[in-house]
Amino acid sequence: MKENNGRVLEYGGLRISPPLLLAPMAGLTHSALRRLVQEQGGVGLLSTEMLAAKRLPHENPTLSPYLVRHPSEQPLSFQLLLTSPAEVAAAVASAEELGAAAIDLNLGCPAPDIRRQGGGSRLMEEPQMVRRLVQETRRRTALPLSAKIRLGEELNAERLRAFCLLLEDAGVDLLTVHARLRGEPYGRKPRWEWVGKVKHWLRIPVVANGGIFSAADAAACLAASGADGLMIGRAAAATPWLFRQLAEGWATDFAPGHDELSTAPSQEQKAAIYRRFCELLKESFTPERRLGRLKEFTHYYARNYQFGHHLAAAVQSSPDLDTARRRAEHFLATA
């Protein structure tokens, strides 16, 4: 039988099957979440949180919460936040030394402090700087190279097309498009059809990202975009089993009648998955690093419960991890 019904994405010599990618998310896609998602199955490529290229060469990989990881976390793409070509050589060398399977360039982050430093989505306004950054990265590494963008400042097909072609021409092997403009909030419906435009313009594979929370979303996104792969962000924390469901759904082309709920975990299993995440936090992080990460995860995971806001509030107001766990256990026992 063909692997995942033939669903394979290849870029820069890396085979990703199924073509379901975990999104880079600061504060969320650390070792514990990556392992949780991987244990649930269906994920084709893992990612780090964004890593400041300036700092990466100086981080201690066994102590840095951004770099600690378990050997099972494979393949793992390293997302770099670059602001100058001078940062590239050392950052890429560090990523290679740390066993990166691929490198991704963050060109989409809208956070004001990142933009002020000249990084993230600010770079989409500086195409010539982006060309230099990509060319320099390409020159320094043979690893598969991807970039992640938003749609830009405003809907402008000509400008977006020129920017995407520049990326391809400069040496990017794969492009992920978060289907929103720079200033658009997460509540806004993603513009998946614009990913379709990008796909049409480029020869390299294109991955669609934004607003995929269910098999129905994935099917609609694929229909609208024709993307070669899907990247999942917040839903990885809310429903870490979604990758498995999507892999199963995609294998049957999301045939009508495929009911994602049939493969959703039971309430008991959901409680066990939450406990497992707590265990993974303990394995991965020193005590002072755990509570903040549990709060961030719980913010999303609480959506599984009708009264999940009680779980989120109980964990948010906890002074330490043990209290948070005790309160969470109380909630899970009565949910």
Ligand SMILES: Cc1cc2nc3c(=O)[nH]c(=O)nc-3n(C[C@H](O)[C@H](O)[C@H](O)COP(=O)(O)O)c2cc1C
């Ligand atoms: C908490 C959080 C942190 C994020 N951090 C990053 C990041 O470090 N790098 C990046 O390229 N995008 C980052 N993003 C954007 C996501 O990668 C993704 O593009 C976005 O959440 C849309 O996908 P989703 O609807 O599946 O969540 C972040 C998003 C969230 C919610």
